[in-house]
Amino acid sequence: MDIILAAVGDAFTWQALLAIVVGTWAGIIIGGLPGLGSVVGLTIFLPFTFGMDTITGMALLIGVYCGSVYGGSITAILINTPGTPQSAATTFDGYPMTQQGRIGEALGWATFASFFGGVLSCVILIFCAPQLAKFAVNFGSIEVFALICLAMMCIVGVSKDSIMKGLVCGMIGFFLSMVGADPITGANRFTFGSYALSSGLTLIPVVVGAFALSEIFMRFASRDDPGAKIPEAKLRFPRLGEWFKRVIELVRGSLIGSFIGALPGTGAAAAAFISYATAQKLSPRREHMGQGEPDGIIASESSNNAVTGSSFIPTLALGIPGDVVTAMMMGAMVIHGITPGVRLMVDQAQTVYALFVVLIIVNVAMLILSKPSIGLFRYLFRLHQGYVMAAIVMFSFIGAATVRGNPLDLVVAAVTGILAYALRRAGYPLAPLVIGMVLGPELESSLRRGLLIKNGDFLGFFTHSGISMALFSLLALFIVWTVWSSLTQWRQSSANARRAESDASK
Amino acid sequence: MKPMRHSLALMVLAGASHTAQAQETLEIIVPFAAGGATDIVARSFEPIFSEQLGVTSVIRNLAGASATVGTSEVAKSEGNPNIIGYEPAGALSIQPSLKDLSYGPDSFTYICRTTSNPMFLMVSKSSDIEDFDQLIAASQEQPLLYGSSGPGTLPQLAVAALVGESDLEASHIPYSGSGPAMNALAGNEIQIMADTETILENYDLRPLAVFAHHRIEGYEDVPTISELGLPEMEFSVWQGLVAPKGISDERKTQYSEACQATLESDRFKSFAENAKAGIAYLGPDEFESFVKERFEANKQVLRDTGLLD
Numbered sequence: 045m046d047i048i049l050a051a052v053g054d055a056f057t058w059q060a061l062l063a064i065v066v067g068t069w070a071g072i073i074i075g076g077l078p079g080l081g082s083v084v085g086l087t088i089f090l091p092f093t094f095g096m097d098t099i100t101g102m103a104l105l106i107g108v109y110c111g112s113v114y115g116g117s118i119t120a121i122l123i124n125t126p127g128t129p130q131s132a133a134t135t136f137d138g139y140p141m142t143q144q145g146r147i148g149e150a151l152g153w154a155t156f157a158s159f160f161g162g163v164l165s166c167v168i169l170i171f172c173a174p175q176l177a178k179f180a181v182n183f184g185s186i187e188v189f190a191l192i193c194l195a196m197m198c199i200v201g202v203s204k205d206s207i208m209k210g211l212v213c214g215m216i217g218f219f220l221s222m223v224g225a226d227p228i229t230g231a232n233r234f235t236f237g238s239y240a241l242s243s244g245l246t247l248i249p250v251v252v253g254a255f256a257l258s259e260i261f262m263r264f265a266s267r268d269d270p271g272a273k274i275p276e277a278k279l280r281f282p283r284l285g286e287w288f289k290r291v292i293e294l295v296r297g298s299l300i301g302s303f304i305g306a307l308p309g310t311g312a313a314a315a316a317f318i319s320y321a322t323a324q325k326l327s328p329r330r331e332h333m334g335q336g337e338p339d340g341i342i343a344s345e346s347s348n349n350a351v352t353g354s355s356f357i358p359t360l361a362l363g364i365p366g367d368v369v370t371a372m373m374m375g376a377m378v379i380h381g382i383t384p385g386v387r388l389m390v391d392q393a394q395t396v397y398a399l400f401v402v403l404i405i406v407n408v409a410m411l412i413l414s415k416p417s418i419g420l421f422r423y424l425f426r427l428h429q430g431y432v433m434a435a436i437v438m439f440s441f442i443g444a445a446t447v448r449g450n451p452l453d454l455v456v457a458a459v460t461g462i463l464a465y466a467l468r469r470a471g472y473p474l475a476p477l478v479i480g481m482v483l484g485p486e487l488e489s490s491l492r493r494g495l496l497i498k499n500g501d502f503l504g505f506f507t508h509s510g511i512s513m514a515l516f517s518l519l520a521l522f523i524v525w526t527v528w529s530s531l532t533q534w535r536q537s538s539a540n541a542r543r544a545e546s547d548a549s550k
Numbered sequence: 551m552k553p554m555r556h557s558l559a560l561m562v563l564a565g566a567s568h569t570a571q572a573q574e575t576l577e578i579i580v581p582f583a584a585g586g587a588t589d590i591v592a593r594s595f596e597p598i599f600s601e602q603l604g605v606t607s608v609i610r611n612l613a614g615a616s617a618t619v620g621t622s623e624v625a626k627s628e629g630n631p632n633i634i635g636y637e638p639a640g641a642l643s644i645q646p647s648l649k650d651l652s653y654g655p656d657s658f659t660y661i662c663r664t665t666s667n668p669m670f671l672m673v674s675k676s677s678d679i680e681d682f683d684q685l686i687a688a689s690q691e692q693p694l695l696y697g698s699s700g701p702g703t704l705p706q707l708a709v710a711a712l713v714g715e716s717d718l719e720a721s722h723i724p725y726s727g728s729g730p731a732m733n734a735l736a737g738n739e740i741q742i743m744a745d746t747e748t749i750l751e752n753y754d755l756r757p758l759a760v761f762a763h764h765r766i767e768g769y770e771d772v773p774t775i776s777e778l779g780l781p782e783m784e785f786s787v788w789q790g791l792v793a794p795k796g797i798s799d800e801r802k803t804q805y806s807e808a809c810q811a812t813l814e815s816d817r818f819k820s821f822a823e824n825a826k827a828g829i830a831y832l833g834p835d836e837f838e839s840f841v842k843e844r845f846e847a848n849k850q851v852l853r854d855t856g857l858l859d
Contacts, residue, residue: 083583094593180733185734225701226701227724227726229701230616244614364733371727448611449610449611450614489726
């Protein structure tokens with residue numbers, strides 16, 4: 045008990061609180077600017093933490109991390125351009141709501157779902173970290189492959205008009221992720237002998253091109269009033285009755301996010317897509333999803349923010365960083381003399397508890413700071429649309445270049461932007477492209493590792509473990525369900541057409 | 551429009567000051583993304599190093615293609631005295647053999663080796679394998695799997711060399727880094743891994759042997775490979791500073807003296823103790839011959855294991 049009180053004391057110093065407020069606010073703004081995501085935010089703030097004490101430094105970084113995951117949703121909703129890849133799934137329902145003039149409601153749901161997901165995952169982190177870490181260890185390559193296949197089902201769900209077009213884009217994304225070094229043999233693929241391409245294409249430049257740049261091209265190409273203002277951003281929190289009605293969606297999204305976050309090598313973007321795909325099958329309002337249904341925003345935002353808390357589970361329980369972001373946090377811990385590892389919880393209990401407290405305060409700070417941050421975006425977006433878009437182009441390129449410092453990434457962003465614009469004009473949805481790009485590398489390497497482990501035995505691959513068999517059956521069920529429901533839909537619509545025909549002939 | 555104009559002016563100023571500054575600052579290239587294990591060491595090294603030199607320095611992370619993108623940036627800046635690279639072992643001594651790169655071991659002015667940590671052969675603490683003979687026996691019954699942090703990395707090379715020289719039956723599964731590989735080891739997807747003391751201490755692992763010439767302080771009961779009746783093997787994870795070719799000898803001496811002073815400073819020593827980075831200074835000439843010797847040795851392992859023809 046003493047140790048918990050001491051930890052709370054550590055977290056409630058004025059330095060730590062100031063770091064939380066500054067970090068969270070900066071995180072929301074950085075996350076909201078397309079191109080600048082969690083990794084760029086942490087890279088900017090990492091050097092500042094060297095001179096701080098451990099808790100203050102970590103508080104700053106956790107604030108930036110959680111804030112940036114939430115901030116991505118603001119631009120996703122306002123201008124159909126996710127600020128970070130993690131919020132790509134928020135555009136599916138967020139932007140249609142904006143077009144319908146329900147902008148305040150959309151932002152309110154995104155904010156509330158982010159807060160809910162963040163806090164629920166903190167609770168899970170505090171109470172179930174060791175158990176969940178032990179369970180997550182059972183997710184080897186084959187189980188992760190099955191899980192990622194499930195997430196790929198999301199491609200079908202978000203290709204509204206034509207599943208074929210969606211699949212084409214998904215495969216383009218998947219293919220783009222294969223350029224560069226082969227993850228198993230290290231040999232170069234699809235580089236056409238160019239050394240620059242051997243470092244591969246990374247996610248941020250592609251996302252920036254596919255969403256931010258193509259959206260800008262679309263806006264400038266559209267004939268209706270190029271000087272049109274971006275709609276006023278207001279924030280309206282859902283009323284108690286409203287969120288009570290959707291509490292199952294909130295809990296489901298948060299639990300999916302918390303679990304995916306505990307697995308290594310998946311991350312918040314994958315969690316959001318898996319959660320969205322699940323909501324499309326299970327939400328009572330699923331037929332409205334993709335047309336401006338708050339359940340879609342909830343699915344995406346509750347799960348991606350739930351990853352923030354639970355990504356610390358493998359880090360704290362096993363010392364294994366779950367993704368790039370937690371790897372950077374582990375680096376920051378090492379600088380402050382804390383070595384993450386299996387004994388961290390025992391040796392540094394007070395620090396760990398203080399981190400838990402910080403995580404909860406960060407989520408509360410995020411809820412409070414959401415209003416002034418959205419106010420700031422409203423102020424920025426009050427300018428002529430041309431200036432806003434020009435600034436977004438600039439930030440997009442800064443973000444693309446900062447990730448690796450590689451000039452190739454600027455070219456990639458520009459080329460993807462032009463290609464994406466052409467695809468959009470031809471009616472191809474772009475979200476599947478990003479889904480393919482996000483999930484592709486892990487899908488490929490987990491499949492190939494699994495086959496190496498099984499010596500190329502495909503049957504053994506599918507019957508590897510109870511978890512993998514359950515996941516593969518679920519996948520088969522999903523596919524049968526989708527085919528079945530589209531068949532009945534087709535039969536119904538053709539029956540209607542026949543009836544209409546016979547009505548007309550009468 | 552006022553805020554617009556102000557911010558534009560500010561941006562121009564920021565841009566101008568950056569270019570003005572860039573001519574006098576020392577650029578330290580780290581060929582990994584910020585926050586990685588090598589980057590953390592480089593960032594602790596950099597402030598003390600630049601203090602010793604009396605210049606301002608900035609770290610530039612230039613990642614990609616197994617650290618070769620950043621490394622070739624150093625190699626192609628021939629004659630530029632204001633750029634150096636904080637390099638990992640793989641980019642200098644393995645990748646040039648595997649890939650068609652614009653640089654080789656002869657493309658640099660070697661400054662110093664900073665750290666070096668011997669690698670251990672490890673299994674999970676939860677396994678019942680207690681020593682190397684049991685490992686061989688278990689692998690004869692059923693072939694084992696060993697992990698690595700990627701294709702063509704030191705963890706792969708070390709175990710591959712061991713498989714080639716002993717009766718160990720094991721095949722390679724590459725992961726995207728040490729973290730995911732450790733997760734796989736904890737879940738018994740793989741059984742063997744070779745890595746440094748940092749990894750050994752942070753996770754529940756049992757060392758079976760060390761890839762070094764003599765036993766390591768703190769691990770006196772862990773035998774070396776040659777004590778197991780096998781040919782001597784040395785694999786260690788090291789880092790060092792290199793500059794482009796064509797810089798003056800005076801500059802080279804300045805750098806290596808500053809490097810040595812940094813490594814001997816209390817600040818860096820206490821960091822190294824926390825991060826379990828073994829300080830292991832080598833001067834310019836020793837470092838150069840060390841890298842070339844490692845380059846040849848690794849090339850031989852790659853050939854023996856069929857990774858290179």
